[in-house]
Amino acid sequence: MSAASRQVRAWASLLVILNASVVFAGFIAPYAPNEQNRNLPFAGPTRLHFVETTGQFHLRPFVYLVVSTPGSVDKYEEDRSRRYPVRFLIRGARYTIAGFAADRHLFGVEEPAKVFLFGTDQFGRDVFSRLLVGAQISLVAGVLAAGLALSLGVALGALAGFYGGWTDDAVMRIAELFLALPWLYLLLAVRSVLPLHIDPARAFLLLVTVIGFVGWARPARLIRGMVLSAKRRDHVLAARAFGATDMYVLRRHVLPQTAGVVLTQLAVLVPRYILAEVTLSFFGLGVAEPVPSWGNMLAAVQRYDVLTSYWWMFLPGIALSPVFLLYYALANALHEHTALLSS
Amino acid sequence: MRYLSRRLAHGFLVLAGVSVLSFVFVALAPGEFLNEMRLDPRISPEMVAALRDRYGLDQPLPLKYLHWLQSVVRGELGFSFAYDRPVAALLWPRARNTLLLTVPATLAAWLIAVPIGAWSASQRGRWPDRVCAGTTTALLTVPELLLALGLLVVAVRTGYFPIGGMRSAAFAELREWAKVKDLAVHLFLPASALILVNLPVLIRHVRSSLIDVLAAPFIQGAHARGVPPRRLLFRDALRAASNPLISLLGLSIAGLLSTSLVVEAVMSWPGLGPLLLEAIAARDLHLVIGAVMCSTLFLLAGNLVADALLYLSDPRVRADQV
Numbered sequence: 215m216s217a218a219s220r221q222v223r224a225w226a227s228l229l230v231i232l233n234a235s236v237v238f239a240g241f242i243a244p245y246a247p248n249e250q251n252r253n254l255p256f257a258g259p260t261r262l263h264f265v266e267t268t269g270q271f272h273l274r275p276f277v278y279l280v281v282s283t284p285g286s287v288d289k290y291e292e293d294r295s296r297r298y299p300v301r302f303l304i305r306g307a308r309y310t311i312a313g314f315a316a317d318r319h320l321f322g323v324e325e326p327a328k329v330f331l332f333g334t335d336q337f338g339r340d341v342f343s344r345l346l347v348g349a350q351i352s353l354v355a356g357v358l359a360a361g362l363a364l365s366l367g368v369a370l371g372a373l374a375g376f377y378g379g380w381t382d383d384a385v386m387r388i389a390e391l392f393l394a395l396p397w398l399y400l401l402l403a404v405r406s407v408l409p410l411h412i413d414p415a416r417a418f419l420l421l422v423t424v425i426g427f428v429g430w431a432r433p434a435r436l437i438r439g440m441v442l443s444a445k446r447r448d449h450v451l452a453a454r455a456f457g458a459t460d461m462y463v464l465r466r467h468v469l470p471q472t473a474g475v476v477l478t479q480l481a482v483l484v485p486r487y488i489l490a491e492v493t494l495s496f497f498g499l500g501v502a503e504p505v506p507s508w509g510n511m512l513a514a515v516q517r518y519d520v521l522t523s524y525w526w527m528f529l530p531g532i533a534l535s536p537v538f539l540l541y542y543a544l545a546n547a548l549h550e551h552t553a554l555l556s557s
Numbered sequence: 558m559r560y561l562s563r564r565l566a567h568g569f570l571v572l573a574g575v576s577v578l579s580f581v582f583v584a585l586a587p588g589e590f591l592n593e594m595r596l597d598p599r600i601s602p603e604m605v606a607a608l609r610d611r612y613g614l615d616q617p618l619p620l621k622y623l624h625w626l627q628s629v630v631r632g633e634l635g636f637s638f639a640y641d642r643p644v645a646a647l648l649w650p651r652a653r654n655t656l657l658l659t660v661p662a663t664l665a666a667w668l669i670a671v672p673i674g675a676w677s678a679s680q681r682g683r684w685p686d687r688v689c690a691g692t693t694t695a696l697l698t699v700p701e702l703l704l705a706l707g708l709l710v711v712a713v714r715t716g717y718f719p720i721g722g723m724r725s726a727a728f729a730e731l732r733e734w735a736k737v738k739d740l741a742v743h744l745f746l747p748a749s750a751l752i753l754v755n756l757p758v759l760i761r762h763v764r765s766s767l768i769d770v771l772a773a774p775f776i777q778g779a780h781a782r783g784v785p786p787r788r789l790l791f792r793d794a795l796r797a798a799s800n801p802l803i804s805l806l807g808l809s810i811a812g813l814l815s816t817s818l819v820v821e822a823v824m825s826w827p828g829l830g831p832l833l834l835e836a837i838a839a840r841d842l843h844l845v846i847g848a849v850m851c852s853t854l855f856l857l858a859g860n861l862v863a864d865a866l867l868y869l870s871d872p873r874v875r876a877d878q879v
Contacts, residue, residue, distance in 0.1 A: 391574045398815035399833065399852040406837040406845045407582050489700050493819060496702060497834055515706055522713050531703040538698040 218551040225544035232540065233357065236349045240309030243343035244322040244329055248504050249307060251328065251338030254280065256288045256524050259333045267294050275300045279327045288523070298327035333526035335514060341526055345533060348506035352495075353537065355422050355507075356488030360480055362426025363487070367433025368469070368476060374434070375441030376464060385434065392431035401428050401490060405499050414505035421500050425490050433479050437472055444471045474552030481545035485538045492534065508533065560874075564864050568857040575853050576846070577622070583842045584618045625843075634850070635843035639836070644847035647832065652851050654723060655828035658744065659817050659855075662751035667806070670756055671795070674763025679790050681768060689764075693757035701754045701816045705823040708746045718746050722825055743826075750820045755813060762805050766798040773797070800871050807863030814852055 235242070251257075262275040276299040278292035304322040308315055323329045332341040374385040392400065404424050412420065444450065450467045458466075494500035495509025503510055508530040515521045515528060616624070625635050633643035640647055677689040712718040719725070723743050731739060770776060771794055779789055818830035825831065829848050836844035867874050 387574070390571060391578055393811075394571045394575055394853050394856060395849060396811045396814035396818070396852050396856055398818050399849050402818075402833055402837060403579060403845060403849045404582065406840075406842065407585060410838070410840070489702070492700070493702055497822065499834075499837065512702070512706075518713075521706070521710060528703070528706065531700065531706065534700050534703065535698045538700070539694075542694070542697060 216551075216554065218547060218554055221547035222544065222551050225540060225547055229540050229544060232537070233353060236346075236353055238311060239346035239350055240311055241316065241318070242320045243309075243340070243346045244304075244306065244319050244331075245340040245343045246307035246309065247339065247344045247347040247506050249339060249343075251334060253282060254290070254328070254330075254334050254338040255336050256520075257290050257330060257334045257338065258524075259526055260328065260330045261292070262300070262329075263297070266297060272297075272299070277323055277327055277329050298323040300329060332529050333524065335511070335527065336520070341511070341529060344506040344511055345508070345530055348508050348511055348530065349533075351418060351501055351505065351507040352488055352491050352509065355418060355425070355491040356484045356486075358422045359425035359429070359487040359490070360483040362422065363429030363483060364433050364476060364480055366426065366430035367479075368437050368472070370430060371434035371437030372441050372464060372469060372472075375438035376445060376460070376468065382438070386438065389431040389434050392428070393435075397428065398490075398493070401425065401494070402499070404428055405494065410499075411502070414501050417501045421491055421494060425487050429483065429487070433476075433483075436475055436479065440472045440475060441468055444468045474548070478545055478548040478552060481541050481548055485534075485541040488537065489534065492531075560868060561861075561865060564861055568861060571857060572850070572853060576625075576850060579846045579849055580618065580622050580625070583846065584621075625846075634847045637836075637841050637844045637847075639839035639841040639844065644844055647844065648829075648847050648851055651827060651829050651832045651848075652855075654826065655814075655817060655821065655830070655855070657740075658747055658821065658826055658828060659751065659813055661744065662748040662817075663755070663810075663813060665748065666752045666755040666759055669752065670759035671763055671802075674760045675767055675790055675795060677760065678764045678767035678771060679786065681771075686764075689760065693760050696753060696757040699753075701750065701819050702823065704753055705747075705750045705820045708750050709824060712746055719743050723827055747820050747824045747826045750824070751813065751816055754816045754820075755809065758809065758812075759805070763798075763802060766801045767794055770794045770798045796870075800867065800873075803863055803867045803870060806866070807860045810859035810863075811856055814855060 257280055260277050260280060262277060264273075264275055265271050276297040278294050278297060280290050281293050283289040283291050300321055300323055302321050303318050304324075305317050306319045306322050308317045310316070321329070328340075330340050330342065332345060335341055335344070370385050370389075374382040395403070401424065404427070408420060408424070445463075445468055447467075450463060453463055453467055491500055491507065492509035492512065495502075495507045496513050498510075498513065500509055501507040511530040512528070515531075520527050628635050628643070632645055634645040634648060635643070637644050637647055673689065677686045680686045709720065712720050719742060723740070725731075725739050725743075767790075771790075776789060776794055776797075779793060780786070784793070817828065818833070820826065821828040821830035822834055829851055833845065833848040836842075836848060
């Protein structure tokens with residue numbers, strides 16, 4: 215196995231793990247994403263302690279009860295009279311994973327203490343829990359939208375390249391119109407004709423559809439070019455001479471040659487579309503509160519006091535970077551891999 | 558010149574196509590601006606009907622499009638319901654502001670990217686190249702939304718830069734030079750955001766196209782004949798690599814405009830981006846179409862400039878057209 219294909223494997227499996235773990239968000243998150251603690255708005259990340267005030271060391275980390283400092287809105291101090299050890303597989307809020315209800319959480323502490331790994335937002339909701347559940351929206355929207363855009367692109371591109379003639383002209387002229395607009399303007403234009411306020415579940419589907427629908431043109435162009443060159447190869451012409459039908463030739467000989475490019479495009483498009491969802495939700499045109507998405511969580515920093523005072527509110531945006539890095543690395547590895555194969 | 562006029566005609570066709578497409582889209586839209594008015598008890602149904610008539614909302618689509626075309630010819634680009642004035646009057650100052658932000662940012666990004674990319678290519682595989690590759694990869698993973706927000710925090714923390722906006726409150730009273738200075742201070746952070754988003758892509762392309770050229774026999778030959786490396790790199794190699802780079806300029810404009818939309822909205826730079834977002838929130842669809850057409854115009858104009866540069870710089874392109 216070459217170095218390139220080993221790399222492809224490594225990055226792809228990391229991404230599969232990331233996307234699969236999103237399914238278990240409810241289990242990993244210590245609290246329900248919408249559970250409010252009105253007495254704890256903008257509490258910073260809860261400190262995990264190992265050493266008690268008496269100097270005694272504990273291997274199991276523990277937290278103290280956090281109470282607001284008298285006379286202030288967002289200052290907090292620890293009540294060090296009792297320690298609350300972090301417990302694993304603790305009972306808590308109910309959640310469902312793929313239809314199965316459960317109430318065990320990976321970790322947590324006994325009430326009334328709380329463990330907020332990434333602090334809380336303006337309603338005292340746990341940012342860490344919201345980040346995990348929000349990933350179900352933001353990361354999955356990117357994957358689904360990229361899947362949709364590529365399916366449309368491959369179908370139309372193959373159609374145009376394979377049949378040529380007026381089909382080719384029509385598809386490519388329309389693609390040109392889609393590419394003549396800066397893509398975020400195009401996305402917003404399509405979004406603008408749809409209702410403004412819709413419930414989160416429909417908003418999610420709508421976003422995926424709109425983003426996927428807007429993105430078909432570029433992959434269609436790429437695939438068309440590949441199909442054009444593939445259909446003139448000798449073995450394809452030979453298959454034709456033996457009387458193979460269009461569908462057979464497309465499926466067996468033409469489309470498999472585009473697989474490398476399609477996969478690379480997938481790795482390039484997913485982060486773009488994750489960002490598209492985040493951007494739209496940030497501007498209030500996507501998935502709306504109270505359902506968390508990384509975009510509508512990040513929208514909180516548009517408030518001046520949040521922007522300047524509570525750094526943990528940036529985490530939904532900062533979390534994008536490692537995700538993007540994984541996808542870029544995969545795209546690079548795939549690109550090198552296909553370049554090696556074709557040379 | 559025939560080459561350029563053909564490109565120009567093509568641009569017009571695309572623009573017309575985009576306008577038809579957006580009208581069809583808008584026609585499919587559920588709900589319109591006057592719907593909210595209908596819910597208002599203070600406005601009588603007759604009033605709404607009169608307004609519908611005045612704005613021609615009940616006409617069939619081709620007729621609506623024709624009316625719009627007429628208003629384009631009059632230089633109005635349709636009518637904004639929310640602002641109660643022609644779209645063009647709203648659009649031009651915003652479009653100018655977007656250009657004021659994107660053009661200097663693009664120039665600066667290229668001026669920074671070309672020497673860094675060239676240097677990185679000449680040091681290929683050595684540690685400066687590695688550092689450069691690492692930095693660009695890191696920058697590439699930072700989304701423009703986060704970058705703009707981060708720079709806003711910098712503005713607040715340091716206090717050196719204004720927090721968003723384009724002018725100080727006392728702008729009108731300033732003298733000529735002070736006005737320019739004020740504008741430059743306001744421009745600095747949004748432009749930095751645009752530059753930082755574009756740099757990694759540009760540097761990588763400059764580097765890879767120069768690496769291709771540096772391996773070419775004529776460069777190797779010149780090197781063997783003792784042409785100084787720096788002159789070789791910046792005069793000969795860069796010139797030979799200019800074709801893919803100018804093509805990249807055309808391609809990068811679409812991304813630049815999209816990035817600019819986000820940066821403008823986050824840093825409240827009064828450009829096209831915030832106008833489009835406001836228009837969407839107000840369901841002012843003529844204004845949406847106007848903003849979209851304007852961005853398309855910018856993109857086409859940018860591509861045309863790139864084509865013209867290509868025509869001027871590359872004799873092969875000229876030879877093709879004869």
